[in-house]
Amino acid sequence: PAADLDTDAQVRANDRGHVFHSWSAQALIDPLPVAGGAGSTFWDYAGNSYLDFSSQLVNLNLGHQHPDLVAAIQEQAGRLATIQPALANDVRGDLARRISEVAPEGFSKVFFTNGGADANENAVRMARLVTGKRKVLSMYRSYHGNTSTAITLTGDPRRWANEPADGSVAHFFGPYAYRSAFHSSSPEQEAERALEHLEQTIVLEGASTIGAIILETVVGTNGVLIPPPGYLPGVRALCDKYGIVMIADEVMVGFGRVGEWFAFQAFDVVPDLITFAKGINSGYVPLGGVVISDRIASHFDTVSFPGGLTYSGHPLACAAGVATFEVFQRDGILERVRDLGDRVVAPRLAAMAAKHPSIGEVRGMGLFWAIELVRDRETREPLVPFNAAGADAAPVAAVAAACKKAGLWPFTHFNRVHVAPPLVITEDELVRGLDIIDAALDVADEYVS
Numbered sequence: 321p322a323a324d325l326d327t328d329a330q331v332r333a334n335d336r337g338h339v340f341h342s343w344s345a346q347a348l349i350d351p352l353p354v355a356g357g358a359g360s361t362f363w364d365y366a367g368n369s370y371l372d373f374s375s376q377l378v379n380l381n382l383g384h385q386h387p388d389l390v391a392a393i394q395e396q397a398g399r400l401a402t403i404q405p406a407l408a409n410d411v412r413g414d415l416a417r418r419i420s421e422v423a424p425e426g427f428s429k430v431f432f433t434n435g436g437a438d439a440n441e442n443a444v445r446m447a448r449l450v451t452g453k454r455k456v457l458s459m460y461r462s463y464h465g466n467t468s469t470a471i472t473l474t475g476d477p478r479r480w481a482n483e484p485a486d487g488s489v490a491h492f493f494g495p496y497a498y499r500s501a502f503h504s505s506s507p508e509q510e511a512e513r514a515l516e517h518l519e520q521t522i523v524l525e526g527a528s529t530i531g532a533i534i535l536e537t538v539v540g541t542n543g544v545l546i547p548p549p550g551y552l553p554g555v556r557a558l559c560d561k562y563g564i565v566m567i568a569d570e571v572m573v574g575f576g577r578v579g580e581w582f583a584f585q586a587f588d589v590v591p592d593l594i595t596f597a598k599g600i601n602s603g604y605v606p607l608g609g610v611v612i613s614d615r616i617a618s619h620f621d622t623v624s625f626p627g628g629l630t631y632s633g634h635p636l637a638c639a640a641g642v643a644t645f646e647v648f649q650r651d652g653i654l655e656r657v658r659d660l661g662d663r664v665v666a667p668r669l670a671a672m673a674a675k676h677p678s679i680g681e682v683r684g685m686g687l688f689w690a691i692e693l694v695r696d697r698e699t700r701e702p703l704v705p706f707n708a709a710g711a712d713a714a715p716v717a718a719v720a721a722a723c724k725k726a727g728l729w730p731f732t733h734f735n736r737v738h739v740a741p742p743l744v745i746t747e748d749e750l751v752r753g754l755d756i757i758d759a760a761l762d763v764a765d766e767y768v769s
């Protein structure tokens with residue numbers, strides 16, 4: 321793309337003067353003005369383009385400007401741009417039916433929201449109303465959104481400054497074999513001990529007070545933590561034993577990220593409520609929702625559900641969702657994600673781990689991977705501390721800068737680099753991106769003691 325420095329300056333001036341940004345000290349940021357994007361690439365006004373290995377916020381599953389999604393939104397805008405949620409609408413119903421068809425047996429209904437946080441808010445609301453129990457358990461090392469209950473459920477530093485927003489939340493440790501909270505020495509032992517810990521938490525918090533357990537099926541931003549065999553079925557069994565609703569937060573991993581419609585489908589478990597957003601329509605128009613098991617949905621057959629949103633099931637968002645289903649099915653997206661993950665990413669990351677002393681562990685599935693960086697492989701001391709900022713975060717910031725300089729937009733979080741490109745990335749682009757990360761990790765190796 322040609323440089324256009326006048327527009328660059330104008331966009332910067334409006335942004336710096338008037339846009340208040342998420343999660344930031346406003347005077348300490350310098351957002352990159354973006355001129356456009358196509359497929360797995362976006363570009364700035366200075367003539368640089370970036371291979372998008374973060375899919376923006378791990379939502380852009382079908383890439384920038386997918387022609388089918390753009391056409392569906394345009395067509396819908398020409399037909400009926402909006403309609404309120406109490407009326408029935410063709411695309412809204414079409415999308416809800418398609419979602420229930422790829423969900424497990426017995427999930428007929430979908431409640432649409434604007435995004436992931438309010439999907440989780442409403443799932444928790446349903447669980448509380450159905451069980452008559454208010455407390456919710458969630459994991460440390462998790463993210464569930466930034467509204468009041470969702471941020472309280474969150475198990476990372478983004479919760480800290482917002483406390484206490486919802487007094488009825490308690491946290492537990494999930495499985496994380498590489499940094500086990502349970503001193504376990506195998507994935508099986510990690511699952512077993514994590515389940516013992518969860519059961520003790522339930523007993524000590526009081527099963528009679530707990531309405532729901534919410535967890536990310538595969539923990540996303542907090543580390544691409546794949547549950548060890550048996551863990552999720554074990555959580556299901558505890559929920560059944562103690563009369564607790566199991567909520568799977570599929571906001572980041574649903575709709576193809578790990579090669580499944582819903583990630584839990586790879587783990588032999590069926591939750592009671594499924595929350596989704598992001599990949600449902602690649603974020604072209606904000607959309608999220610809750611897929612509701614018939615048992616829970618039927619509670620509201622004759623009792624009014626006390627929740628709603630002006631834009632619930634917005635036709636433009638739903639039209640992009642319907643187009644997403646058509647593309648996934650026509651282009652075999654789930655199969656391609658599994659294939660690229662197994663055949664291209666897994667072996668390449670294993671080779672990088674063998675070569676770079678800064679890599680402590682690589683893990684993932686489909687097109688969702690983490691490279692965990694350490695100063696010392698023996699002690700597993702993270703390359704940067706938990707919640708590192710400023711000078712403490714410099715080593716990972718240097719890796720990110722090297723990626724950007726080479727034309728790749730990375731996803732980094734604390735001591736990790738994640739690999740989360742659009743699911744439509746070509747194999748050549750994928751290999752080129754992995755080449756860039758491989759080279760950038762030379763920078764991390766310099767910090768190894």
Ligand code: PLP
Nearest residue numbers: 435436437463464465571572597
């Ligand atoms: N849940 C998970 C697992 C997420 O990754 C996110 C966003 O990153 C959310 C919930 C919140 O979604 P939203 O930002 O659409 O509210």
